[in-house]
Amino acid sequence: MANFAKSNVPQFSVDVYQNEYLPEGGSEVNAIVTVSATGGGTTGSTVSAPVYPPGRRPSAAVALMVDCSGSMDYPPAKMLGARDATAAAIDALRDGTFFAVIGGTHVATEVYPGAGRLAVADAITREQAKQALRRLSAGGGTAIGTWLRLADRLLSSADVGIRHGILLTDGRNEHESAQDLRATLDACAGRFTCDARGVGTDWEVKEVTAIASALLGTADIVADPAGLAADFTQMMETAMGKEVADVALRVWTPVGTAIRFVKQVAPSMEDLTDRRTEAGPRAGDYPTGSWGDESRDYHLCVTVPPAGLGREMLAARVSLVIPQTDGSAQSLGAQGLVRAVWTDDMAASTSINAQVAHYTGQAELAQVIQKGLDLRKAGDFDEATAKLGRAVQLASASGNADTAKLLAKVVDVVDAATGTVRLKTRVAEADEMTLETRSTKTVRVKK
Numbered sequence: 001m002a003n004f005a006k007s008n009v010p011q012f013s014v015d016v017y018q019n020e021y022l023p024e025g026g027s028e029v030n031a032i033v034t035v036s037a038t039g040g041g042t043t044g045s046t047v048s049a050p051v052y053p054p055g056r057r058p059s060a061a062v063a064l065m066v067d068c069s070g071s072m073d074y075p076p077a078k079m080l081g082a083r084d085a086t087a088a089a090i091d092a093l094r095d096g097t098f099f100a101v102i103g104g105t106h107v108a109t110e111v112y113p114g115a116g117r118l119a120v121a122d123a124i125t126r127e128q129a130k131q132a133l134r135r136l137s138a139g140g141g142t143a144i145g146t147w148l149r150l151a152d153r154l155l156s157s158a159d160v161g162i163r164h165g166i167l168l169t170d171g172r173n174e175h176e177s178a179q180d181l182r183a184t185l186d187a188c189a190g191r192f193t194c195d196a197r198g199v200g201t202d203w204e205v206k207e208v209t210a211i212a213s214a215l216l217g218t219a220d221i222v223a224d225p226a227g228l229a230a231d232f233t234q235m236m237e238t239a240m241g242k243e244v245a246d247v248a249l250r251v252w253t254p255v256g257t258a259i260r261f262v263k264q265v266a267p268s269m270e271d272l273t274d275r276r277t278e279a280g281p282r283a284g285d286y287p288t289g290s291w292g293d294e295s296r297d298y299h300l301c302v303t304v305p306p307a308g309l310g311r312e313m314l315a316a317r318v319s320l321v322i323p324q325t326d327g328s329a330q331s332l333g334a335q336g337l338v339r340a341v342w343t344d345d346m347a348a349s350t351s352i353n354a355q356v357a358h359y360t361g362q363a364e365l366a367q368v369i370q371k372g373l374d375l376r377k378a379g380d381f382d383e384a385t386a387k388l389g390r391a392v393q394l395a396s397a398s399g400n401a402d403t404a405k406l407l408a409k410v411v412d413v414v415d416a417a418t419g420t421v422r423l424k425t426r427v428a429e430a431d432e433m434t435l436e437t438r439s440t441k442t443v444r445v446k447k
Helices: 076-091 123-133 144-156 178-188 205-214 225-240 346-350 354-378 381-398 401-407 429-437
Strands: 011-018 028-038 060-067 098-104 108-112 162-169 193-199 219-222 244-252 258-266 283-291 294-303 312-323 329-342 411-415 420-423
Touching (some): 011 354, 028 244, 028 354, 060 076, 076 225, 108 123, 193 225, 219 429, 244 258, 294 312, 354 429
Parallel strands (some): 011 329, 060 162, 193 219
Antiparallel strands (some): 011 028
16 A cells, blocks of 8 residues: 555545435336545545555656657657657656656657666656657557556556556557457556547547546547647646545445446446456445545446335445455445335335436437447438437536537537537547547536
């Protein structure tokens, strides 16, 4: 585990939002679980947190992976922007953080410090790293899996709590198979988190988002290389704010129940269902990655055995843990209960909880955007119009203004409330890619 400057790690709390009432014979229970972390116990949570030795901040290691393939020279502003952005990220490193810079082509190269080592951030090593960046040039192919495996080797050499990668690419992963990249992502999952960025418009959205998804990071497009430095600085500042790694959502269910799904629904959509690790009788852990001072929402859906009117049961218990290598787990003290109560009150049993309804709509919004864009690319314009019209309707109803603005660059909106739209005949590639990349970003419900 990492060491901490404050006397404790962020304190965690769990709040459950649901309609616990089911009609006679009802068996599906939905709940939104809000997990909040407040830094170092300084804000009013009552949840107790583990205590660590005072006087030291959380130790972290960061690997910066910079695309150096031949296409980075077209236009030259991309390579220049990548060097400047990486330098800006290095400037944002906290003193004492381990770090390395990797140059990525069809092979991965240690740019700084080299020799299989990590540097420790201070004024001298930051300047040395920036000098090394100035020598980067473009040439070669793209095999992103090799970059990630080198990052994993370097990051795993440090005895730290937080391991994080930042990856920049401008092209498609043409020099290794999709299966090889998938195998790499499977091997690296749970070992470090990684933010992925695509610069320009010649990269594959589904590749970049798959990297971020597998490694519990963020994905985004930076269409103009001039915006890279600001984006990299923000990513690094966020990474430096993480204080506890490898937090898992532990879900216990009683005999007779089954988990249909566990999904992160804010700040973005991420299905965690298939990432479950068994954690003892009737319990499973779902990875959530690293945490700083932040709050996230999760949608839990379980099926329960139908019971008679007036009966009630505990459908699930949700807690937060840090799984240990010996099979034990460190509890973070917070838990929430999901209940089921059978009633003949139709008004109670048919009411949909506002949080559940909101995020069900946000999940549909992400799905119809993806389907609509895929249909548009395939030339099925009628179906694409229908899907993207539904997306406009959902974005408008949920108050997702950012997504609504992105949709308006792909369709002409006639009536947002009814989802009446016309496909634009000409759409800038950057606008379409931005909509696809950010389709899973959600807006939180007002509680």
